[in-house]
Amino acid sequence: MANDDVYLEAAEKLGYPGSVSCVKFLRVLFTPEEGKLLLEFIAPATCQQVAKRLNIDEKSLQEKLDDFKRRRLLFYGKTEYVFKFGIHVFFARIPHAKDEYIPPGFWQAWREFHPEEIERFQRGMAGPLDGPQSTGVPANRIVPYRLAIAASPKIKPEQVLWYEDMAQIFAKEEQIGIVECPCRKEFHNCDRPLMTCYYFAKHTLERDINEYSVMKKLSVEEAITYSDQLEKGGLMHLMGNYAGIPDYVMCNCCECCCVVLKPAIRSGRLRQLYSPSRYLATVDTDLCVGCQECVERCFFNAIEMQLTLKSKKKKAHIIKDYCMGCGSCVVGCKQKALTFELVRPPEHIPERPPARISMAGMPGVTFVREETLK
Amino acid sequence: MNENDVYSELAKKLGAPVSKRFLTILNTMVTPEEAKICLELYLPATCPELASRLGVDEKSLSEKLGNLVDRGMLTRGKTQYAFHTTLLGFHHDLADTGVHTGPHAISQKVKDLWADFFYNDWSVDWVNMASERKKAGGHGIMITPAIGALELSPNISPEQILPQENWKMQIKAAKRRIVAPCGCRTLWGKCDHPRMTCFACFDNSRGEYYLNQPGRLLKEVSLEETMEIVRANEEAGLVHWGVCYCCPDACEMLYSYTKANRLDLVEPNRFLATVNVELCIGCQDCVEKCPFNAIEMRKSANSKKLKAHIINENCKGCGVCIVGCKQRALRYELVRPPEYITSHQFKLPAPEPVQPSEPGKPTRRIVVGAYGGFYELK
Secondary structure: OOHHHHHHHHHHHOOOOOOHHHHHHHHHHOOHHHHHHHHOOOOOEEHHHHHHHHOOOHHHHHHHHHHHHHHOOOEEOOOEEEOOOOHHHHHHHHHHOOHHHOOOOHHHHHHHHHHHHHHHHHOOOOOOOOHHHHHOOOOEEEEOOHHHHHOOOOOOHHHOOHHHOHHHHHHHOOOOEEEEOHHHHHHOOOOOOOEEEEEOOHHHHHHHHHHHOOOEEOOHHHHHHHHHHHHHHOOEEEEEOOOOOOOOEEEEEOOOOOOOHHHHHHHOOHHHHEEOOOEEEEEOOOOOOOOOHHHHHOOOOOEEEEEOOOOOOEEEEEOOOOOOOOOHHHHHOOOOOEEEEEOOOHHHOOOOOOOOEEHHHOOOOEEOOHHHOO | OOHHHHHHHHHHHHOOOOOHHHHHHHHHHOOHHHHHHHHHOOOOEEHHHHHHHHOOOHHHHHHHHHHHHHOOOEEEOOOEEEEOOOHHHHHHHHHOOOEOOOOOOOOHHHHHHHHHHHHHHHHHHHHHHHHHHHHOOOEOOEOEOOHHHHHOOOOOOHHHOOHHHOHHHHHHHOOOEEEEOOHHHHHOOOOOOOOOOEEEEEOOOOOOOOOOOOOEOOEEOOHHHHHHHHHHHHHOOOEEEOOEEEOOOOOHHHHHHHHOOOHHHOEOOOEEEEEOOOOOOOOOHHHHHOOOOOEEEEEOOOOOOEEEEEOOOOOOOOOHHHHHOOOOOEEEEEOOOOHHHHHHOOEOOOOOOOOOOOOOOOOOOOOOOOOOOOOOOO
């Protein structure tokens, strides 16, 4: 097998057959020899199984796998390892490695590859919209801002479901870790908070925090504090579209850096991929002073300035069809002219998790929970 | 002459529009007997002259005349008394230099009647007058550029500002400065703009006589105090014309033109507001403040927010938006040559010679200025 053949094969298995920039990106991540080894884990396998298959020493293979863990090239359960997660996962995962394990040229190679990924995504050709998406139910949902609910006198506490309340969600998690958002860190198109990626995977988090990544452990109170900060900063809470807690990751995304939300908005596929919350922002035109802060904060162009009878100023107006019920405008309004209204029944959020949760809505990139590995 | 005829006659002398509402004002403000005295004083006269003409006691007449002056019905000189020659003069003598406290204070009832008259009848008349003037080749009022706006336009050098545009220089050069309440806002205004905003006197007569008379609100102020008042006026969004600081809610002209959608009756000055879109944060304060509807919010590149955009043909150069912009995103550009000022300054077409109403009856020769005039009478 020629050197490049390994990368071509990996690119194909990761969902990018024939992509030159993907090959370039993978070349930065591992050597051809490492590639061969990684490809042995396309289907979940234990160290023992692969050592036996390749007829090599189990101990030296284990050392190699530990190195891959630190470089974050593999997902792992208690005994099993798996390589095939789609290219996006590498991007979301490798930046959380300790600095010395991030390969030189990683960011540059990603930047070169990224436009291709986005373009494919926008064309809807990055893979079939499998799983829950094919049934018309978006794979992800927007969790309403905790601070927006608190600022809405019309919403009674008993109306808020526990799985749409950030504080209750955090309280139910056994472990909470947080890392910097790789998207915002790389593209830096905005100055919104960086420590925004929550991780919850029970089995591996302890090891991730202590050994294999720069992840920081958070108490529930700390998690809420971070969450409130990023709400003020205007980031979206995104999780799988079901009535429960996120069991691996919770993204807090922006429209300008996120490698998924940004193309989702621009491609017009937002509603196919993301389900709005049960809430809708409403404007009290008498209180609105027309400062347009909400227009600036809204990722979904759901607010336009309209003339009203009483004022020379144009006032904020919610375009209901576009509002995703995130609450960013509510939290950003200094005049308290915006509040939430409850507009959808509890059934709006599917009770069961979809069979396979698409990684942050990326078509063709199916996220396998590490717990499902043995 | 019956009662109503006296009031009609007075209204006619003032050149007031035919208005039942105005007759009600006169009817409420003066008795028929007092109205007759006012009519007699269409030609200025001293108290003794009038006493002998009417065959009444001089002392009691003097009291009555003083009383009528306090109530804004008459204007006076050192010895002469006269009825107003214009409705404008009547209004401002009643309100700016008039009595606001004490037994002769303008009653709320009278104020309400003036509001009723102004907003329903007189404002229409103002537009007609200005349109006629424009048709006859005259020009409308031209707003003086705001001092603050000029200061915030470093691109305009002081020598480019003409003396008649340089209000700050005029204030500094004045020997006396007397501030008065705005006659419009005081008499009928319903807005929240400040009231003590207009100037009764800059080295000329108006206001000096009334300065220390009981019940009047006039106040002599220092240069520093004047500048503070001017700054507050500009920040409150008032536009400067003549000695007034006007708002579109109450001003005789601005309200009338605005209501009739005839802001073309205001001449633009030589300055034009311009927006730096990079600095504009889209707060719309300028849109709200602009009395001339010259700013609209438009989509701009690189921002989700709408940004301010000046509609050049509507901008009169008042500078209110520039002074009001917290971001300092607005400033003046000088867009017209110095000659523009002389060719477009406010002017009335030459008045037609006054014909005696009845042969043999004398015609009033002294045209007392629009604001009445102590010094124009003997």
